[in-house]
Amino acid sequence: MTDPNSLCQNQLLQAMPAEAYELLLPHLELVDMKLGEVLYESGGELCHVYFPTNCIVSLLYVMENGSSAEIAVVGNDGIVGVAVFMGGGTMPNRAVVQSAGQAYRLRGQLLMQAFNQHGTIHHLLLRYTQALITQMAQTAVCNRHHSIDQQLCRWLLLSLDRLSTNELTMTQELIANMLGVRREGVTEAAGKLQDAGLIHYSRGRILVLDRPGLEARVCECYQVVKIESDRLLPALTKVI
Amino acid sequence: MTDPNSLCQNQLLQAMPAEAYELLLPHLELVDMKLGEVLYESGGELCHVYFPTNCIVSLLYVMENGSSAEIAVVGNDGIVGVAVFMGGGTMPNRAVVQSAGQAYRLRGQLLMQAFNQHGTIHHLLLRYTQALITQMAQTAVCNRHHSIDQQLCRWLLLSLDRLSTNELTMTQELIANMLGVRREGVTEAAGKLQDAGLIHYSRGRILVLDRPGLEARVCECYQVVKIESDRLLPALTKVI
């Protein structure tokens, strides 16, 4: 069973009205999410959805030649598996744990019931999905127009927003896979940030020293996503 | 008033069950969509939604410095204004008529009613939205990994799929705005396609001579979106 208090760690669960999540509560299962774990393969049926608490999940597209690109990230602000209630059941993307932690797991069918029967849950999930759409759209824009330096800043800030620490466990190699660039490109960009005193890098650990400094360097894409998320899900930011 | 027969030109309307669209029918208004017309500005309230018949609408993000990037295109396969039923009301994108024609216009509130009251419409629109999500995700991937040549092929095929002709009215300058690249880049890419005998270009008109040839050159992104759309909305392809 599940400790009700820890539900607050996921903002979507937290935003649900009492009568709604009492319905879900008995079926929520707190599971460990290990770094690199694949939750869904591209096109694979989604048996469960996940409400991350202190982990981050990346949605990736993996190309035929093996290279990849991140489409969006989901943390304690959202839910992994929107295709369940959108009706498609699957998506042509892979979902990978990018930062280890825990998540509440729920059978897809149960979420469907809640989605169909409770207007509040319905509205909440659709608004979250719209925020996710904005994140994807802005990823497309950023990939087109912005430098690796700027994209790295955006990526760091998106990750920071979804964690409670200022330390990320993440090699440059992995970041490169997410951004869809070469590892050397990330090395160079991270080097600049380190020289500027904004981060400290050491063997798979990134310490963010100066968040305002990152925000000063990031492209507009980050703010667009953040503002839109706050607009669509105001309850989430109020309660924190 | 509206000629019921022409409703068939939009596949979403066409796929609605009889009792559902009889509800909407009296409120559908056939309107002219002029090239370059802006349906929504970024962040602007969506009073109406549009069901394109023989026009194409682009969803663009316009950056602070004025450059732009296409996020997705909507033709007679879909609806412009998903933010109405997703709950956000607005999106941080601009919707522009990319290819002139006509569309059925409907007040957002009326669509909301239909969305909430008719399960069939509800399912249909959410599944379409998921297809749109796939298109956006793949745009992000394509922007990251593929050459202008490949992206032009993808763009031409996406447009062709939404028109009944093999002729597009579109200057290279406009295509460049959509793809978020320089006009010269499009000139060069289009020149290659013309040399290969796949298209014929002349002052704002593109004649597609060899569609299979384009399909042979396009990146996997095009097929991913097409397959996913067909999967999510099978009724639409069956009836054609």
Next chain:
DNA sequence: AGTCGTCTGTTCGGTATCGAACATAGGGTT
């Protein structure tokens, strides 16, 4: 027929990113 605006084609140097190869250095293991 001539003019003009727009669309397309071409060129130039500059820059960001790529692809590959290799060097260095933490940090855990034996």
Next chain:
DNA sequence: AACCCTATGTTCGATACCGAACAGACGACT
């Protein structure tokens, strides 16, 4: 303490795309 694996740093030339400037060419309009 020595070792090794992995993460990070550095270099090289190649390439794709950019930014700007300009040349040609089609077609509409007078």
